[in-house]
Amino acid sequence: MDEQVDTQSEPRSVLVTGGSRGIGRAIAEAFVALGDKVAVTSRSGGGPDGALDLICDVTDGAAVEQAFADAEAAHGPVEVLVANAGITADTLLLRMSEDDWSSVIETNLTGAFRLTKRAAKGMLRLRRGRIILISSVVGLTGQAGQVNYAASKAGLVGIARSLTRELGSRSITANVVAPGFIDTDMTAVLSDEQRAAIKDQVPLRRYGTVDEVAGAVTWLASAGGAYVSGAVIPVDGGLGMGH
Numbered sequence: 313m314d315e316q317v318d319t320q321s322e323p324r325s326v327l328v329t330g331g332s333r334g335i336g337r338a339i340a341e342a343f344v345a346l347g348d349k350v351a352v353t354s355r356s357g358g359g360p361d362g363a364l365d366l367i368c369d370v371t372d373g374a375a376v377e378q379a380f381a382d383a384e385a386a387h388g389p390v391e392v393l394v395a396n397a398g399i400t401a402d403t404l405l406l407r408m409s410e411d412d413w414s415s416v417i418e419t420n421l422t423g424a425f426r427l428t429k430r431a432a433k434g435m436l437r438l439r440r441g442r443i444i445l446i447s448s449v450v451g452l453t454g455q456a457g458q459v460n461y462a463a464s465k466a467g468l469v470g471i472a473r474s475l476t477r478e479l480g481s482r483s484i485t486a487n488v489v490a491p492g493f494i495d496t497d498m499t500a501v502l503s504d505e506q507r508a509a510i511k512d513q514v515p516l517r518r519y520g521t522v523d524e525v526a527g528a529v530t531w532l533a534s535a536g537g538a539y540v541s542g543a544v545i546p547v548d549g550g551l552g553m554g555h
Contacts, residue, residue, distance in 0.1 A: 325387035326350045326533075327380070329370060329427060330397030332358040334496040335446065338522035339394055342530050349387035353379050353397070370397045370423030380430050389434035392533045395424045396446040398464070402457045413460045420464035424471055428486070432475070435484045442533045443486040445472050446525075449548045452490060452555035465490075469544055476542035485541035487532050492548025495519045515550035 326343045330336035331352025337360055340352045344362040351366055352359035359365035364386050368379040383390055398420045401412040428443055435441025450458055451465025468488055475486035493499060493510050499519065502510070511517055525547050531537050532545065546552050 324348050324391040324533075325383065325389060326392040326394070327353070327383050327390045327431070328363075328394040328396060329353045329368070329423075330446075331360070331363065332356065332365075334498065335491060335494060335522050335525050336394075336396040338526040339396065339446075339529050342523070342526040343392070343533075346530065348392070351379070351383035351387060351390075370426060371418045373426055376423075376426045376430055380434075384434070389438055390431050391435070391438065391440065392442045392444070393427060393431040394444045394446065394529055394533075395427045395468075397423055398446070400458070400461050402461065404457050405459050408459060416460040417464050420461070421467045421471075424468055428471060428475060432479060432484070436479070436482055439482050441479075441482075441484040442537075443472070443475060443484065444529050444532050445486070445488045446529075447488045447490040447544070449490050449492040449546065449552040449555075452544070452546075452552045472544075473542045480541055485532070485538070487537075487540060487542065488544045489525060489528050489532070490544055490546045490548065490552065491520065491525045492546070492551040493519050494525060494547075495521055513551060514548070515553075518549065520547055520549060 326348045328336055328340045331340040332354035340350050340363050341360045343350045351364040353366045353368035355369050357365055357367055366379045366382055368375045401416050445468040447465040447468045450462045454462050472486040472488045528545050528547050
């Protein structure tokens, strides 16, 4: 029987999209701290120290191809992909424009399709790889005013589980991390009343940290996570349990 266990024995080539701030930056920094060779993409640049900083809009197929080419030239074939780039365009359904819908789907869902398709080519040749898609608790529970965002984030679960069935025999895993309310620049703009109301919904009664999300991601990419695939790992303080 042909079995191969994916273990980490030396620095790997890691690509993190949306890695200039917030959760993506923390994930990139965590891989750098582990000694991996990390490339980050963003639309405007500004990746963390120790990482290869690449400009890439995931809605542009040519830009995605160039980002992979640059990462591979510097670090070798991408062994760990973390698809984190995402946007929001929140409004109630009856006010949601076609562009509000299509822009979010194109970035969050179609962008992940482009990234995973390109990453899979190299991983199949290597016969190993880790694909980690950053979703959201909203993709599991839904949220008023976020029909587009919730749909895009729920779609990542379908991608990961389909990839698990397609690529698993080549020691390639595909998983989803679904953060809840995390302390970032995006949540910092909320009023004290809004922040208190959100915390009241969370069983642990606090916001999560970007480092807690990064910890789940690096575990999935570690030797300890080698037999986990097609899973949705919530990092949400219990907010989405049961989903």
